[in-house]
Amino acid sequence: MTKHQAERQLYVGAITGTSVDGLDIALVDVSDTIAIIAGETLAFPANLRHELLALGQPGSDDLDQLGEVDRALGHFIGQGILSFLKSHKFAPTDITAIGSHGQTVRHRPDATQPFTWQIGDPNMIAEVTRVTTVADFRRRDMSAGGQGAPLVPKFHEALFRLADEDRAILNIGGISNLTMLTADPAIDITGFDTGPGNALMDVWCEAHTGNPYDVDGAMAAKGSVDDALLQQLLNDPYLSRKPPKSTGREYYNLDWLKSQLSRTAKAHDVQRTLLEFTAASIEGALATWAASAQRLIVCGGGRANPLLLNRLRTLLTIPVDTAEDHDYDGDMIEAAAFGWLAHLRLAGLPGSAGSVTGAGGNRILGAIYSA
Ligand SMILES: Nc1ncnc2c1ncn2[C@@H]1O[C@H](COP(=O)(O)OP(=O)(O)OP(=O)(O)O)[C@@H](O)[C@H]1O
Ligand SMILES: [Mg+2]
Structure with a gap:
């Protein structure tokens, strides 16, 4: 049964994964049991993909390039979400918040000062979409002694x-x-x-x-x-x-x-x-x-x-099933997870499981960038 728009609590989740194969965007309704309503993968412009791949490899430590790609990716994610919403006949005002994972350019849980770094400027996403955006999901868990991963x-x-x-x-x-x-x-x-x-x-x-x-x-x-x-x-x-x-x-x-x-x-x-x-x-x-x-x-x-x-x-x-055997789109689960994590952030609920990451406890994850 299709829910009346007003009864829904809609979040958008977005992630560009380690494969740098594209931007996954999912629309999630969290008002009852979690429902993944729509999902899409948008291809990167070739130059953006190459820059992201390069930044993900140790050695290319150009901070100017990092700063520019951070902003460019934030813009791409914001625009991508707008066109995704339009093609599925939703308005930005229908969305409570976006959860954006961004692109991991470095993940060093074993460094002397453990750190993890995701780019795709959330200020830009909030500015382009005018939707409240939650981002920076991993670092609080690391500050609490965890791996910052996995979060799904x-x-x-x-x-x-x-x-x-x-x-x-x-x-x-x-x-x-x-x-x-x-x-x-x-x-x-x-x-x-x-x-x-x-x-x-x-x-x-x-x-x-x-x-x-x-x-x-x-x-x-x-x-x-x-x-x-x-x-x-x-x-x-x-x-x-x-x-x-x-x-x-x-x-x-x-x-x-x-x-x-x-x-x-x-x-x-x-x-x-x-x-x-x-x-x-x-x-x-x-x-x-x-x-x-x-x-x-x-x-x-x-x-x-x-x-x-x-x-x-x-x-x-x-038995080895696919997500589809359980009626979920297996390409959209990670993206949907970050929409759901944005919901937990706004609700003031922990998003991490210390039993998974090794952190000293469960933590509220992410920072909020207002619409
Ligand atoms: N038809 C296919 N045959 C072989 N491999 C495929 C096919 N379709 C997708 N893949 C593989 O799946 C990868 C993309 O998977 P996915 O988007 O889940 O990874 P990711 O972006 O790295 O995600 P994560 O966030 O989990 O790191 C591609 O790089 C490719 O290796
Ligand atoms: Mg991917």
Whole structure:
């Protein structure tokens, strides 16, 4: 049943993920159970994408460029939200607030002074849209001793937790993150980044074909797993580290991959091995830290790679569903989460789960930029 406009409490969530593949925008109604009403991914102008990719790599530390791209991305997000609302026949005045994650340009939870940095100036988003904007979601959790990531597990809980089944939710973005939801409500949710999702497959594919990702795993399908390389990749110390833990493209990038490739290998075989590495590292994370899971629900762009999903289904003994099997658009869950987190911020409710991030407690997340 369609709700009358006045009964709705609408929020927009927006995120540009670690893959830098586009801006995801979702419209969320939080008035009753959470409903994701609409969602869209907007492509970046090519120059903005390249600048974001460059800023995400250690080494390019030009503060002038950072300042300009911060502003340009804020403008792009604001304009993107306006056109998204228009095409779905909503007015900015229908929206209570925007939750904008922005683009992570650096995530350093293990630095002497741990920090995480998202850009996409929220002042500009509020100015362009004239909608109250909440942003800077991660840093309060880090100030409280947490990883600042992942932040979606509480949203996964709100969407997927059941009283009669232990469930794990997997988001395969650039990095892959897992949420564990036990049937027993007395057990706190847990979650962490398992390691690479699409990030390594994407950079390898782009370097060898010019395409930003391996559509449907076609390149990987032409190769075979290099067992020695796979074993070496699986020895990566991040994988065996105990949660809480989080990682990013400043670690899993082309330089990291090149440092692992000591001998010449066929490009297709490397692509296939990277896919297997993603699947096997996820399997290992589940076996070690989410062993009671009776079902896995997969969201994020990696679920659209049939070869990757097949490998997960083969490696795991539990049913592997997609978000669509549970009537959610698996491309919009992260964006929707930030709309919901904006709602929690305005309600003065904590958005983080210290049981996930390792922070000293749950914290109210985000700063408010008035309409
Ligand atoms: N048809 C497909 N075949 C193979 N891979 C795909 C396909 N569709 C999407 N992908 C992969 O999904 C990625 C985008 O996924 P997603 O948007 O969830 O990641 P993200 O932006 O990094 O998100 P996150 O916020 O979780 O970091 C692409 O870069 C690509 O690797
Ligand atoms: Mg994305």
